Ligand code: SF4
């Protein structure tokens with residue numbers, strides 16, 4: 001996807017010069033391998049900082065909350081769905097957005113790469129044009145990998161690689177992945193005995209440090225005061241008591257029900273590698289099964305938890 | 319007492335032996351990374367690491383600790399009386415701590431051990447701890463310890479320094495505490511000339527590779543208000559998601575918050591002290607609801623101004639950072655303190 005870079009700069013320059021937008025949100029190449037930094041460009045002279053490759057992992061929709069200017073923004077499939085969700089939830093005004101769609105072939109799982117080179121130092125990761133392979137360089141070694149084997153877990157099962165809402169695309173659409181089994185991991189947990197399930201989640205969060213990077217990396221978590229930060233009443237204790245940590249994770253997942261696009265920003269951001277998506281994914285699956293709903297696919301339909309439809313499967317409300 | 323040499327074959331036994339006299343903390347591999355954990359039955363120490371994911375600051379400042387407990391039940395004679403939590407801190411040894419992280423305790427000490435205020439919990443733990451460092455043969459790309467007052471074989475804050483010679487560790491005592499620890503070890507031999515040569519060669523070789531330089535030399539002379547008003551803060555802060563990863567992982571971030579956790583039936587409560595972070599919305603939030611650092615930009619500025627200016631001015635002895643590189647490596651949006659330091663230094 002590295003070849004998108006030129007086109008992105010060109011589009012951003014045009015938009016800024018013509019005054020279509022006041023600012024443009026994209027990524028710049030990071031100072032650390034496999035970590036690009038979200039950036040805001042205001043001056044058309046600065047568009048050359050913009051960069052695109054398979055390490056643009058933090059969901060840019062985060063940066064739209066509360067903006068009142070006209071902005072251009074890059075959007076992959078999942079990011080575009082979060083933008084749609086933002087618009088539906090009145091966190092962004094479609095009229096003020098210029099969405100530059102990025103057909104996406106997935107983000108590289110930096111942890112898996114680190115594992116594959118057995119924890120050795122990585123000084124550079126070079127992507128081939130076309131993006132099928134990338135080469136990892138470090139002191140005294142160089143190894144080339146197939147990107148398809150190193151996708152972030154959410155990207156590996158993604159069914160919406162192409163943006164669903166955009167004003168312009170940087171390139172032709174990419175083929176959607178066929179026959180992905182998106183919920184195999186969730187099914188495995190569903191089949192567990194209750195006690196095993198509990199053990200699974202307890203183990204999963206055992207090293208959580210309650211930094212809330214997962215929450216803050218998530219564009220859905222825009223509440224001015226998160227329930228974990230409230231003190232009157234104090235819904236959750238603030239120490240690292242496992243019961244409080246579990247409460248945080250379960251409650252956050254429910255707050256994201258019917259809204260989560262499985263962009264993977266939460267899991268990518270976690271400093272200690274907690275599989276946070278295991279919480280939200282179950283609810284994504286439920287939304288598909290109960291309401292035939294996937295978040296952010298259209299500006300014209302309301303999310304399942306704020307509409308009533310006669311076809312809804314549960315009868316308790318009828 | 320002179321330096322000792324331990325073969326790697328006997329190393330596990332040496333650590334085990336220390337358990338008689340100390341609570342021993344060792345690096346343990348947990349999934350993709352290492353962390354310091356107490357050496358217990360079944361713990362498998364692993365010294366194949368660059369640095370631990372979490373810094374060892376928890377040794378003196380646990381993420382959460384109970385300071386007092388109390389009951390609110392009016393029928394109890396001691397209702398509403400705070401009772402201090404008993405803290406038994408046995409002698410402990412942390413083995414394998416990197417020099418940057420050991421130096422960090424010296425920076426943090428300035429905050430917890432001042433002529434006016436002494437933090438009893440922090441100090442008790444600090445005094446009970448013997449720091450056995452492990453020199454860095456292979457510093458990370460993201461480290462800049464040599465620009466932050468430390469270095470791959472720096473001795474500040476250490477009681478013993480270990481050199482990894484490949485098939486053995488050379489253990490050099492640096493303080494009385496360190497000597498006492500070495501005296502309690504089983505096995506090992508007195509270090510010979512050849513091992514010393516090897517250790518010195520190693521030090522030279524690593525120093526020769528040179529770690530990244532970060533300029534901080536002009537920070538002291540800068541006008542604090544000019545830095546505070548610098549035009550770059552908004553750009554620097556743009557990508558920050560205020561997640562607090564940088565400060566939670568940082569060995570030199572010392573902020574804490576005190577919170578009461580009360581439960582019903584029975585009505586009892588704990589007064590807890592937890593890590594805090596200037597990245598969080600509750601940080602410096604006043605009772606009135608006002609927060610002098612209410613925006614993201616103000617929070618990000620606080621972090622860098624504290625580390626690279628306020629601290630520098632207050633103690634006139636370097637920056638509040640030891641260059642471990644954790645925040646550089648694990649910030650999810652790649653905010654890099656090395657670049658910010660350069661910006662501030664060049665203003
Ligand atoms: S980012 Fe990770 S460590 Fe931090 S709160 Fe979320 S799951 Fe816990």
Ligand code: SF4
Nearest residue numbers: 558559561562564649
């Ligand atoms: S880790 Fe990065 S994004 Fe998170 S608070 Fe620190 S600087 Fe901001």
Ligand code: SF4
Nearest residue numbers: 568639640642643645
């Ligand atoms: S500021 Fe960053 S580099 Fe410096 S000591 Fe803290 S975590 Fe390490």
Ligand code: SF4
Nearest residue numbers: 571572573596621624
């Ligand atoms: S940088 Fe922030 S969290 Fe760290 S010590 Fe300073 S004020 Fe506290």
